[in-house]
Amino acid sequence: MTIPRAAKTLRRTRIQEEKEEQILEAALDVFSASGFRGSTIDQIAEVAGISKPNLLYYFRTKEAMHRALIDRVLYTWLEPLRAFDAEGNPEEEIRSYIRRKLEMARDFPRESRLFANEVLQGAPHIEDELKGPLKELVDEKAEVIRAWAKSGKIIKCDPYHLIFSIWSTTQHYADFDVQVRAVLGQEHSGEGRFEDAARFLEQLFIGGLRPDRSES
Amino acid sequence: MTIPRAAKTLRRTRIQEEKEEQILEAALDVFSASGFRGSTIDQIAEVAGISKPNLLYYFRTKEAMHRALIDRVLYTWLEPLRAFDAEGNPEEEIRSYIRRKLEMARDFPRESRLFANEVLQGAPHIEDELKGPLKELVDEKAEVIRAWAKSGKIIKCDPYHLIFSIWSTTQHYADFDVQVRAVLGQEHSGEGRFEDAARFLEQLFIGGLRPDRSES
DNA sequence: TGTAATGTTTACCAATCGGTCAAATTATCC
């Protein structure tokens, strides 16, 4: 008798490994491009190069597939923030956080768009992750930033909005890529735009946070 | 004989005016929440409180409805950038641009999400608008910023990436609202978060662009 | 090599999709 798919994890075969990988890769392609509601199982199956029932043998529902994808990608996605080091030099920590986030926008735009689509549409499938692990991590790092501000290493500012602004400016280059390209025109749409963006953002954030003679 | 809908604009009745308004309002609700592919005509008809065939009497296809909505909203959406004044004081111009964009994110989040959804999914329906009117407007304002930089009124920086960073940081509060709320927690999710955001962003941009003793 | 478990496919299902049609209803204007 066929083992019910829920118990499948007891012993994963080589084929399971490969096919699930193959399916999630295709799912990332499709979900990131069309959002959950806008994506179809047929589409994903086609991109994965297998039949729909075969796909549904590995993931029983569209939701299950989406969830597996989120789970697999979320940890990696938060890596740059996790690397934010309280002991480091503030200016250098912020600079390298920006750089890492920009690299992710450049190298993993689909992952960025996957989350962007999800959050944009009300985060119906990742609410728990946002209010749980994400919030806790941000709270922790916000405390670090607050301490830096208190000791005068950077300007006095709201650490949460600082983090938001780093997220938004960097992820912008993945999520709104077509707009960026359209505005910059063909001649500046090469990979060099990430270098330009990095230069500008470091200038902005380092300059904007440096505790020279700040207002109030 | 019933006048074909294509020629309807020759003389618009009161009912046409009202119903189209009513439909586009509902369409904004639905499209901004689910994107084009993820939205259904039935959904929009239900929100609008009319039957589906009745809706299709005013807009013959889903595409036509979406297009009408984009056309109606785009002009307003670009208003803040258009107000950017070359003659004004740079610091004050940037400050008020940020403020206006934040107000739009607060007061018209659906419009922001409509475009975000569209751009995120590759802008299949607004490519022309991005490469045409939008690019031209941005090019024009970028020239203004470049002149400010050249005359030393602000730091030397890439004007395009400056505009991108203002767009992304401000629209973040509309597009990623649920994430912002989740991270800030209930206690800071009131309308006050826009005040906090405004304070931070002005601090960041004014400080980051001020031509004190800048690097290089 | 046989067999039991695993993997794949064909054919199908009910629900929903975007959209049409003709008939019925309502508004407009002389």
Add this chain to the structure above:
DNA sequence: GGATAATTTGACCGATTGGTAAACATTACA
């Protein structure tokens, strides 16, 4: 008030949706 045009609706269409059933093929392993 009646004719005519504008509006609204219920019934319906073929295509696509997420998902299932069962037969079939393949693999792993004793």
